[in-house]
Amino acid sequence: MREVIVGAAQLGPIARDEPRTSAVGRMIALLERAAERGCSLVVFPELALTTFFPRWYMEDQSEVDAWFESEMPNAATRPLFERARALGISFYLGYAELTIELGRERRFNTAILVDGKGCIARRYRKVHLPGHAENEPWRAFQHLEKRYFEAGENYFEPADVLGARIALAICNDRRWPEVYREAALRGAEMMLLGYNTPLHYPPAPEHDHLQAFHNHLVMQAGAYQNGMWVVGVAKAGREEGCDLIGQSSIIAPTGEIVAMCSTLGDELAVATCDLDRCAEIRANVFNFRRHRRPKMYPLLSTDPDEWRPLHE
Ligand code: ING
Numbered sequence: 001m002r003e004v005i006v007g008a009a010q011l012g013p014i015a016r017d018e019p020r021t022s023a024v025g026r027m028i029a030l031l032e033r034a035a036e037r038g039c040s041l042v043v044f045p046e047l048a049l050t051t052f053f054p055r056w057y058m059e060d061q062s063e064v065d066a067w068f069e070s071e072m073p074n075a076a077t078r079p080l081f082e083r084a085r086a087l088g089i090s091f092y093l094g095y096a097e098l099t100i101e102l103g104r105e106r107r108f109n110t111a112i113l114v115d116g117k118g119c120i121a122r123r124y125r126k127v128h129l130p131g132h133a134e135n136e137p138w139r140a141f142q143h144l145e146k147r148y149f150e151a152g153e154n155y156f157e158p159a160d161v162l163g164a165r166i167a168l169a170i171c172n173d174r175r176w177p178e179v180y181r182e183a184a185l186r187g188a189e190m191m192l193l194g195y196n197t198p199l200h201y202p203p204a205p206e207h208d209h210l211q212a213f214h215n216h217l218v219m220q221a222g223a224y225q226n227g228m229w230v231v232g233v234a235k236a237g238r239e240e241g242c243d244l245i246g247q248s249s250i251i252a253p254t255g256e257i258v259a260m261c262s263t264l265g266d267e268l269a270v271a272t273c274d275l276d277r278c279a280e281i282r283a284n285v286f287n288f289r290r291h292r293r294p295k296m297y298p299l300l301s302t303d304p305d306e307w308r309p310l311h312e
Pocket of ligand 1: 175
């Protein structure tokens with residue numbers, strides 16, 4: 001048995017004018033609770049330092065950049081890094097990253113995995129950016145991730161932390177089966193992800209009542225079909241007038257939800273995850289080497305010009 005006690009540290013709403021130090025203080029309180037419950041790994045949500053700012057259209061780049069972190073850790077987050085290190089807890093943190101690469105400003109929806117010594121073991125940049133790039137006033141609220149972020153180009157390569165092979169994803173990534181499969185083919189035993197998911201989905205409001213179902217459907221399928229633990233953690237509740245789903249969960253390689261948050265506020269759900277349980281699936285029903293037929297799926301990673309999808 002290779003057991004890791006994992007905490008899903010859900011956050012309730014973060015107000016537009018709530019300082020990062022407040023969000024960090026709330027996360028430290030969850031870290032303390034996690035330590036009391038023996039956790040060695042804690043997962044926080046996507047964009048966990050601020051309100052979900054892509055819900056607003058902004059033209060002034062300096063206004064947009066106020067939501068980003070230009071270094072990590074920084075003055076606001078160092079207390080979180082230091083407390084986690086003192087407690088010997090590794091953690092996943094989602095935030096908006098502004099970085100300079102080859103003299104060019106780059107902006108990503110980023111998540112990091114910080115090990116028990118306070119070192120960043122993996123930095124992941126969100127590959128699947130949902131939403132749109134221009135103002136669409138017909139929507140009750142915007143979803144401008146395609147405007148404010150560049151799409152990441154990380155290949156879901158797991159990091160070795162706590163004796164586990166841990167891959168990272170962010171929010172919309174969890175809806176794409178390729179994400180879990182690519183990570184599993186690279187040996188991942190656990191997928192960590194944070195999310196900000198509104199109840200209302202403007203392009204298809206007839207699906208609003210299915211948001212919670214779809215949330216668990218994709219993560220449970222990803223876990224079972226790839227024999228991996230999945231930890232999905234929400235920023236939840238009514239945030240600046242927008243209702244975000246909760247139900248942060250820890251899901252076993254069998255697809256079973258073994259721990260779940262039941263409020264829409266700051267809440268910790270804990271489970272003991274035996275990483276050797278991945279073999280129950282990966283050595284049997286989804287033994288990739290024995291049963292999988294990559295030659296029969298040639299379009300899965302080919303150029304879009306070869307696809308004939310239902311809609312462009
Ligand atoms: N949020 C949502 C998500 O993928 C969304 C966007 C909601 C897409 C509902 C489709 C349906 O959970 C983020 N931040 O990706």
